[in-house]
Amino acid sequence: MSKRIIIFGAGGHAKTVVDTVEKAGIYEIAGLLDQRLSAGEQVYGCTVLGSDDWLASHAGTIDGAIVAIGDNWTRGLVVQGLKRKFPDLPFATAIHPSAQIARGARIGAGSVVMAGAVVNSDAIIGEHGILYPGTSVDHDSRIGSFVSFAPRCATGGNVTIGDYTAVAIGAVLIHGRTIGEHSVIGAGATVVSDVPPHSVAYGTPARVVRPRAAGERYL
Numbered sequence: 001m002s003k004r005i006i007i008f009g010a011g012g013h014a015k016t017v018v019d020t021v022e023k024a025g026i027y028e029i030a031g032l033l034d035q036r037l038s039a040g041e042q043v044y045g046c047t048v049l050g051s052d053d054w055l056a057s058h059a060g061t062i063d064g065a066i067v068a069i070g071d072n073w074t075r076g077l078v079v080q081g082l083k084r085k086f087p088d089l090p091f092a093t094a095i096h097p098s099a100q101i102a103r104g105a106r107i108g109a110g111s112v113v114m115a116g117a118v119v120n121s122d123a124i125i126g127e128h129g130i131l132y133p134g135t136s137v138d139h140d141s142r143i144g145s146f147v148s149f150a151p152r153c154a155t156g157g158n159v160t161i162g163d164y165t166a167v168a169i170g171a172v173l174i175h176g177r178t179i180g181e182h183s184v185i186g187a188g189a190t191v192v193s194d195v196p197p198h199s200v201a202y203g204t205p206a207r208v209v210r211p212r213a214a215g216e217r218y219l
């Protein structure tokens with residue numbers, strides 16, 4: 001019998017996670033948990049089961065969870081809350097069958113790698129990361145936890161990205177650069193220099209345009 005997981009969240013990002021999990025074919029989706037919706041509602045063919053209370057009474061029947069909330073900071077808060085309430089609940093990883101994970105590459109628990117994404121040789125993606133379709137993270141890169149890549153981002157080799165940083169759609173980072181934690185690299189940016197933590201940077205070449213507090217909105 002396949003392992004059963006629940007997905008936290010039922011919005012647009014959750015739909016992409018549902019699709020990735022279904023295509024990967026490793027886990028059965030027991031349902032979605034989202035306190036904004038009523039139990040019994042259907043989202044993308046999955047049943048909304050309720051909120052955390054449902055998990056408290058069904059924990060023994062569930063093999064894992066994925067938090068499918070696109071905003072990195074909010075996803076982090078939900079993951080931390082779950083770890084406190086359900087310390088034995090493992091986080092599942094979903095990798096679309098058309099994604100390519102090279103030799104030596106590692107994908108952290110709770111991370112989702114979508115269609116056509118590439119994680120090249122010995123690159124490491126931390127926990128609860130998101131690689132939207134067509135993103136490519138190249139060899140030996142070190143990507144922190146709660147980091148997101150929107151569609152079609154590309155890094156060269158040996159790039160380092162700190163926790164909670166968001167790389168927006170179509171951004172390109174040349175090899176060997178370091179992006180600090182809690183930063184946002186804007187849509188279409190070409191990063192040729194290091195970007196400090198807590199910064200918003202965009203443009204070609206990318207420049208830091210303003211500081212950024214942890215949790216500030218970017219979507």
Ligand SMILES: CC(=O)SCCNC(=O)CCNC(=O)[C@H](O)C(C)(C)COP(=O)(O)OP(=O)(O)OC[C@H]1O[C@@H](n2cnc3c(N)ncnc32)[C@H](O)[C@@H]1OP(=O)(O)O
Nearest residue numbers: 132150151167168169184185186187188200202203218219
């Ligand atoms: C599946 C999915 O949907 S995944 C999500 C996909 N979406 C994304 O990845 C987009 C995320 N958002 C971005 O990348 C944005 O560029 C941000 C958040 C980095 C910047 O947004 P803000 O700082 O709020 O910029 P704001 O909209 O206020 O614009 C300020 C100025 O900067 C310009 N600007 C904003 N973003 C960019 C950019 N990426 N590159 C160049 N210029 C930009 C604006 O045109 C504006 O210029 P103006 O003052 O001359 O009119």
